[in-house]
Amino acid sequence: MAVYTQLSAEQLGEIVGAYDVGELVSAKGIAEGVSNSNWLIETRRENGESTRFILTMYELRIELDDLPFFLGLLDHLAEHGAPVPRTIHDRNGAAYRTYDDKAVALIEFLPGVSVDHPTPAQAHSVGAALAEMHLAAASFDQSRTQSMGLGAWDWLINECGEQAMAAIDPELPDTVFGELSWLAGNWPGGLPSGVCHCDLFPDNVLMLGDEVSGMIDFYFAANDFFAYDLAVTHAAWCFEKGGAPFRPDIAEALLAGYQTRRTLTPAEADALPALARGACMRFISSRAYDWINTPADALVAKKDPRDFTRRLQFYRETAHAAFPL
Amino acid sequence: MAVYTQLSAEQLGEIVGAYDVGELVSAKGIAEGVSNSNWLIETRRENGESTRFILTMYELRIELDDLPFFLGLLDHLAEHGAPVPRTIHDRNGAAYRTYDDKAVALIEFLPGVSVDHPTPAQAHSVGAALAEMHLAAASFDQSRTQSMGLGAWDWLINECGEQAMAAIDPELPDTVFGELSWLAGNWPGGLPSGVCHCDLFPDNVLMLGDEVSGMIDFYFAANDFFAYDLAVTHAAWCFEKGGAPFRPDIAEALLAGYQTRRTLTPAEADALPALARGACMRFISSRAYDWINTPADALVAKKDPRDFTRRLQFYRETAHAAFPL
Numbered sequence: 001m002a003v004y005t006q007l008s009a010e011q012l013g014e015i016v017g018a019y020d021v022g023e024l025v026s027a028k029g030i031a032e033g034v035s036n037s038n039w040l041i042e043t044r045r046e047n048g049e050s051t052r053f054i055l056t057m058y059e060l061r062i063e064l065d066d067l068p069f070f071l072g073l074l075d076h077l078a079e080h081g082a083p084v085p086r087t088i089h090d091r092n093g094a095a096y097r098t099y100d101d102k103a104v105a106l107i108e109f110l111p112g113v114s115v116d117h118p119t120p121a122q123a124h125s126v127g128a129a130l131a132e133m134h135l136a137a138a139s140f141d142q143s144r145t146q147s148m149g150l151g152a153w154d155w156l157i158n159e160c161g162e163q164a165m166a167a168i169d170p171e172l173p174d175t176v177f178g179e180l181s182w183l184a185g186n187w188p189g190g191l192p193s194g195v196c197h198c199d200l201f202p203d204n205v206l207m208l209g210d211e212v213s214g215m216i217d218f219y220f221a222a223n224d225f226f227a228y229d230l231a232v233t234h235a236a237w238c239f240e241k242g243g244a245p246f247r248p249d250i251a252e253a254l255l256a257g258y259q260t261r262r263t264l265t266p267a268e269a270d271a272l273p274a275l276a277r278g279a280c281m282r283f284i285s286s287r288a289y290d291w292i293n294t295p296a297d298a299l300v301a302k303k304d305p306r307d308f309t310r311r312l313q314f315y316r317e318t319a320h321a322a323f324p325l
Numbered sequence: 326m327a328v329y330t331q332l333s334a335e336q337l338g339e340i341v342g343a344y345d346v347g348e349l350v351s352a353k354g355i356a357e358g359v360s361n362s363n364w365l366i367e368t369r370r371e372n373g374e375s376t377r378f379i380l381t382m383y384e385l386r387i388e389l390d391d392l393p394f395f396l397g398l399l400d401h402l403a404e405h406g407a408p409v410p411r412t413i414h415d416r417n418g419a420a421y422r423t424y425d426d427k428a429v430a431l432i433e434f435l436p437g438v439s440v441d442h443p444t445p446a447q448a449h450s451v452g453a454a455l456a457e458m459h460l461a462a463a464s465f466d467q468s469r470t471q472s473m474g475l476g477a478w479d480w481l482i483n484e485c486g487e488q489a490m491a492a493i494d495p496e497l498p499d500t501v502f503g504e505l506s507w508l509a510g511n512w513p514g515g516l517p518s519g520v521c522h523c524d525l526f527p528d529n530v531l532m533l534g535d536e537v538s539g540m541i542d543f544y545f546a547a548n549d550f551f552a553y554d555l556a557v558t559h560a561a562w563c564f565e566k567g568g569a570p571f572r573p574d575i576a577e578a579l580l581a582g583y584q585t586r587r588t589l590t591p592a593e594a595d596a597l598p599a600l601a602r603g604a605c606m607r608f609i610s611s612r613a614y615d616w617i618n619t620p621a622d623a624l625v626a627k628k629d630p631r632d633f634t635r636r637l638q639f640y641r642e643t644a645h646a647a648f649p650l
Contacts, residue, residue, distance in 0.1 A: 008441030009532070025436045025533060028365050029356035040353050040365060042436065111350045111367065116333030207334075208350055 005037045005057055005102070012055065015099050016043060018090045019106055021051060035060045035219070040109065052109035053088060057102050064103050069144045070218050071095040071105055073137070073195060078108075080136035083129055084215050085110050112206025112213035116241070120253035121210035123237055127257025129212040130200060130233055134226045135262055137195035146222040148198065148282055150187060154180055156285040164292045169306055176284060179312065183278055188225070188271035196229035197221055201236040227268035230258055231275035232282070234323070235311050243310030252324045264325070273319040280312035330362045330382050330427070337380065340424050341368060343415045344431055346376060360385045360544070365434065377434035378413060382427050389428050394469045395543050396420040396430055398462070398520060403433075405461035408454055409540050410435050437531025437538035441566070445578035446535035448562055452582025454537040455525060455558055459551045460587055462520035471547040473523065473607055475512060479505055481610035489617045494631055501609060504637065508603055513550070513596035521554035522546055526561040552593035555583055556600035557607070559648070560636050568635030577649045589650070598644045605637035 006029075007015075013024045022045035030038045037057040044050040058064060071087040072095065078086045085108035087095045096105040115122060157165075157176050165172040197204075199220040206214035238251040258264070287305035294302055315322055331354075332340075338349045347370035355363045362382040369375040383389060396412040397420065403411040410433035412420045421430040440447060482490075482501050490497040522529075524545040531539035563576040583589070612630035619627055640647055 009438035010441055012438070023534075024438060026531075027438050028353070030365070031354035031356055040355070044436075111369075113334035113337070113349060113352050116335055206351075209348075 005059065005100075007037075007039070007057070011099075012039065012041065015055065015097070015104055016041065016106070018097055019088055020091055021053070021088065021106070022046070022049070025050065027055075030054075054085070054107040054109055055104060056107060057099070057104045059102065066144060066219075067096050067103055067105070069142050070221060072142055073140060073218055073221055074107070076140045077133060077136045080139065082133045082136040082215070083110075083212050084133070084218070110206055110214035110216070112208050114203050114205060115207055116202065118202060118237060118250060119210065120249045122207055122212075123250040123253040124257035124260075125207070125210055125212045126200070126205055126233065126237065127230075127254040128260050129205070129215055129257075130197070130230065131258045131261035133197060133215060134194060134229065140195055143195065144222045146198075146224045148220060148222070148286070149224070150180075150183060150278070153183075153278075153281045153285040156289040160285075160288050160292050165288055168288060168291060169309065172288070172305070172309065175309055175312070176281070176288075179277065179281055183274070183281060186274050187278065188227075188267070188274060191225040191227050191268055191271060192265065193223060193225045195221055196224045196226060196232075198224060198229060198232060200229070200233045225268075225271075225275065226262070227264065227271055228275045228278065230255075230264075231272055232279040234272070235276050235279040235283070235308070235315075238322075239311055239314075243307035244314065246314055246318075246322065248324065251322060255323060255325055259325075269323070269325055272323045273315055276315045276322065277312060280308045280315060283308040284312065330384065330425075332362075332364070332382070336424070337364065337366065340380065340422070340429055341366065341431070343422055344413055345416055346378070346413065346431070347371070347374070350375065352380075355379075379410070379432040379434055380429060381432060382424070382429045384427065391469060391544075392421050392428055392430070394467050395546060397467055398465060398543055398546055399432070401465045402458060402461045405464065407458045407461040407540070408435075408537050409458070409543070435531055435539035435541070437533050439528050439530060440532055441527065443527060443562060443575060444535065445574045447532055447537075448575045448578040449582035449585075450532070450535055450537045451525070451530055451558065451562065452555075452579040453585050454530070454540055454582075455522070455555065456583045456586035458522060458540060459519060459554070465520055468520065469547045471523075471549045473545060473547070473611070474549070475505075475508060475603070478508075478603075478606045478610040481614040485610075485613050485617050490613055493613060493616060494634065497613070497630070497634065500634055500637070501606070501613075504602065504606055508599070508606060511599050512603065513552075513592070513599060516550040516552050516593055516596060517590065518548060518550045520546055521549045521551060521557075523549060523554060523557060525554070525558045550593075550596075550600065551587070552589065552596055553600045553603065555580075555589075556597055557604040559597070560601050560604040560608070560633070560640075563647075564636055564639075568632035569639065571639055571643075571647065573649065576647060580648060580650055584650075594648070594650055597648045598640055601640045601647065602637060605633045605640060608633040609637065 012027045016024045022043040025044045026042040028040050030040050032038050036059050039055045041055050042052050074087050077084045088106040096103045162173040204217040238247050284305045287303045337352045341349045347368040350369045351367035353365050355365050357363050361384050364380040366380050367377050399412050402409045413431040421428045487498040529542040563572050609630045612628045616627050
């Protein structure tokens with residue numbers, strides 16, 4: 001949660017003026033996004049019609065190069081019926097603009113709330129929405145290399161160093177080094193792939209009742225195995241807060257929901273336990289790195305890597321039992 | 326800016342369920358309020374009608390005792406035509422509820438943006454809205470003792486200590502101790518008084534074009550001289566960011582706007598320079614105290630007391646010239 005940049009109403013009005021959306025009538029900095037600043041804004045046209053948007057200012061340089069991919073993906077998915085917000089283009093047709101040396105984009109506002117304790121019906125709906133996204137992404141003509149794959153986990157863990165990791169949890173170094181070797185020898189190959197969300201936590205899903213009204217925050221989207229994206233979603237949704245206990249009803253509903261839209265191949269089903277172990281390593285490695293490297297006075301709440309060592313332990317023990325297909 | 330408490334959608338839904346406002350369909354933590362957490366929420370009734378509200382959770386114990394005053398004041402002012410948001414009452418008629426040992430209130434959402442660099446037309450509108458508030462407050466049957474008056478400034482400054490203040494600015498101790506004695510000997514008495522906002526910075530005013538659409542954040546409201554409230558507003562609006570230079574066009578418009586609704590008595594007009602010096606001391610003392618006592622890792626951005634030593638210096642030098650009546 002953060003608003004890194006303070007923009008005045010006059011500055012926000014100047015940004016909004018580049019879009020054919022009417023006059024700015026409200027703007028609230030919102031506590032969302034870990035590497036960008038966001039405002040929930042409202043504009044009003046002369047005929048009185050008002051519309052809401054999310055205005056995002058990208059704070060990290062790295063995202064700028066990928067913005068045409070991220071924003072183009074939103075447009076493509078929305079056009080193909082997946083529940084994601086559209087990018088609003090400016091009067092010149094550009095998907096993003098630069099303001100004060102930073103990129104800004106105007107994104108459709110979608111209603112819905114992010115649940116903390118999903119019901120099976122909600123998990124079913126999330127599974128279906130994820131599969132819809134995978135199907136819709138098939139015709140998207142851009143791609144983005146996975147920058148948070150096995151090689152990145154390995155790099156992040158080595159950057160952390162044994163001592164700093166042991167300060168988080170004495171067992172952490174053994175766990176992660178052992179797991180990285182196991183994954184290197186057991187990572188599947190040749191599964192159906194395409195653009196994946198790769199970070200579909202409950203935070204990034206908006207719900208209206210039991211239905212998904214929006215999937216948001218595609219800033220980790222990359223080409224990968226669809227089944228890996230499903231495994232990430234499984235790891236993100238099927239456990240109580242803190243990473244335990246496992247919720248089998250949610251797992252069953254998530255997988256069933258996914259398969260209402262897209263049937264897993266036998267090879268995908270077979271690979272799910274290994275992919276879920278990889279999903280845990282993905283979040284253990286980035287969280288451990290951030291835990292060790294985030295200054296104490298940062299505005300961002302640090303996330304505990306141990307939430308995912310618990311899940312990893314569970315996936316190691318249960319293997320296919322965690323995936324009731 | 327802060328969201329101190331994390332509430333899940335389920336918890337927010339539970340809170341909102343106590344009000345006759347429909348179902349929660351959106352909730353965004355917003356970066357407003359320095360001692361409370363705020364969400365911009367949207368609810369939808371069965372007939373499809375949707376409404377927005379600000380949900381506030383009060384984080385500091387001290388405000389709880391004063392809540393009936395603050396929330397009752399909003400209702401009273403709104404009923405009497407002043408541009409302030411109403412308090413929404415729950416199904417049992419209560420203006421606030423407690424949730425998880427903290428008080429929460431549901432407040433009407435008003436459109437509008439807070440300007441950084443006001444135009445004279447906007448300052449005129451602010452003056453008029455402040456006077457409307459003073460007139461409307463006359464029939465309010467509750468009162469609240471000013472807890473941020475001369476005695477409090479003195480206490481805060483003494484708590485800061487000379488050495489810590491000198492670390493902010495070598496001249497600060499002499500300035501404030503000298504000013505406190507001057508104010509003690511020159512503070513006016515017997516001026517028209519009633520409930521005042523006492524903190525009407527641009528942040529706390531919502532504007533639609535040149536018109537005030539809302540005055541918000543009444544959590545420093547207290548009984549005091551109306552002319553002191555006008556002096557606070559003068560000190561808050563009539564200078565460029567950082568406390569200099571002075572903007573005479575804004576001062577003239579603010580005072581003229583105020584007098585379209587309420588004419589200042591000769592004694593009030595005469596007292597304005599001293600009251601403005603007091604207004605500066607009010608913000609110097611609280612900002613110096615917070616500057617010295619806020620932990621480095623706090624989520625709240627510290628405000629520089631020197632913005633108001635510059636204004637104080639200006640008021641000392643110009644006296645009545647700063648108040649073109």
